Amino acid sequence: MAHRPVLLGAAIDALRIQDQGTYLDATFGRGGHARAIFSALGAGGRLIAFDRDPQAIAFAAGLPQAWQLPERGATFTLVHTRFAALSAVLDQLGVAQLDGVLFDLGVSSPQLDQAERGFSFRLDGPLDMRMNPQEGLSARQWLREASSGEIEAVLRDFGDERQARAIAQAIKARFDTEGEAALQTTGELATLIHQVLRRRGVRRDDGKDLATRSFQAIRMQVNQELEEIEVGLKQALDRLASKACMAVISFHSIEDRSVKQFFARHSGGMAERDPVTGAVRQADWPLESVQRHLPDAQDLQDNPRARSAVLRFAYKTSGGAALKARRERQGDF
Numbered sequence: 001m002a003h004r005p006v007l008l009g010a011a012i013d014a015l016r017i018q019d020q021g022t023y024l025d026a027t028f029g030r031g032g033h034a035r036a037i038f039s040a041l042g043a044g045g046r047l048i049a050f051d052r053d054p055q056a057i058a059f060a061a062g063l064p065q066a067w068q069l070p071e072r073g074a075t076f077t078l079v080h081t082r083f084a085a086l087s088a089v090l091d092q093l094g095v096a097q098l099d100g101v102l103f104d105l106g107v108s109s110p111q112l113d114q115a116e117r118g119f120s121f122r123l124d125g126p127l128d129m130r131m132n133p134q135e136g137l138s139a140r141q142w143l144r145e146a147s148s149g150e151i152e153a154v155l156r157d158f159g160d161e162r163q164a165r166a167i168a169q170a171i172k173a174r175f176d177t178e179g180e181a182a183l184q185t186t187g188e189l190a191t192l193i194h195q196v197l198r199r200r201g202v203r204r205d206d207g208k209d210l211a212t213r214s215f216q217a218i219r220m221q222v223n224q225e226l227e228e229i230e231v232g233l234k235q236a237l238d239r240l241a242s243k244a245c246m247a248v249i250s251f252h253s254i255e256d257r258s259v260k261q262f263f264a265r266h267s268g269g270m271a272e273r274d275p276v277t278g279a280v281r282q283a284d285w286p287l288e289s290v291q292r293h294l295p296d297a298q299d300l301q302d303n304p305r306a307r308s309a310v311l312r313f314a315y316k317t318s319g320g321a322a323l324k325a326r327r328e329r330q331g332d333f
């Protein structure tokens, strides 16, 4: 299935695109959101896009004609990188400030739909799950090297899997008995998880495949997704111009929880109060007008995978620069 952008209209509205502005789409994918942002730009506008997946970058090779780049007068730069390098890459590009940033988190439909990427428990492929197969450990390598306790913690913390211990023990037992032949494919791992859960009387999980939680958790570990979100959002926030929008689309509750907490921490939502006066201790938070948008009927018709999507967005306050300067002086930024 081709990738259809999720919550497109709401994300574009939130960004309030100015035709000469500079925008970052940190998750290019197949360019659905990027194209809509680019279309709203005029001469002098600039779109920068990132993706860590080499296939997403290769896909973009034919885009200049499709997007009528020379005619539009706006510029488009696509970079093969990940969120953690956001500041460094913007420095290299000579971009000091952004007028808006979009993160459409998680995996793309093409990643899920290609068996050989190893993300899917429905399509049998090598047990890989790396968004960038050129870096880090594959899912299988990680499962082989991690201890039972580490696997259990990942399944519990990133998948809310109640049977995390039993699944982790079964995975390690499989490596102990079969060695290098064990768990070569996504299908073998899914079957093992199904067997463990059925033995323990788990029949169905909110209508989802029984392997969903474990696959999500292992994928998040392999791609260091929560660290990437935390670091990427922080670096993006530091680059936003006053009144610029930060928009983030997430696809499951664990991703959304960290986005929600990030917005709360930077908008006074988790502010410490003075125990005597009850006043919030710090007034100039870098983000304001935090909002949430859930998919409507049109969004679901456009893309059924939008079912669990949540868009959160907020705007940089004019006090953000003062806050940053103060924290830099205090050495905690």
Ligand SMILES: C[S@@+](CC[C@H](N)C(=O)[O-])C[C@H]1O[C@@H](n2cnc3c(N)ncnc32)[C@H](O)[C@@H]1O
Residues within 6 Å of the ligand: 003, 004, 005, 006, 026, 027, 028, 029, 030, 031, 032, 033, 034, 050, 051, 052, 053, 056, 081, 082, 083, 084, 104, 105, 106, 107, 108, 109, 131, 228, 229
């Ligand atoms: C949900 S898709 C984005 C789809 C895109 N908005 C579109 O309309 O086509 C998420 C994309 O973000 C990329 N991605 C995820 N985490 C990333 C990270 N930390 N750094 C860079 N790219 C990342 C994935 O490789 C994937 O292509």
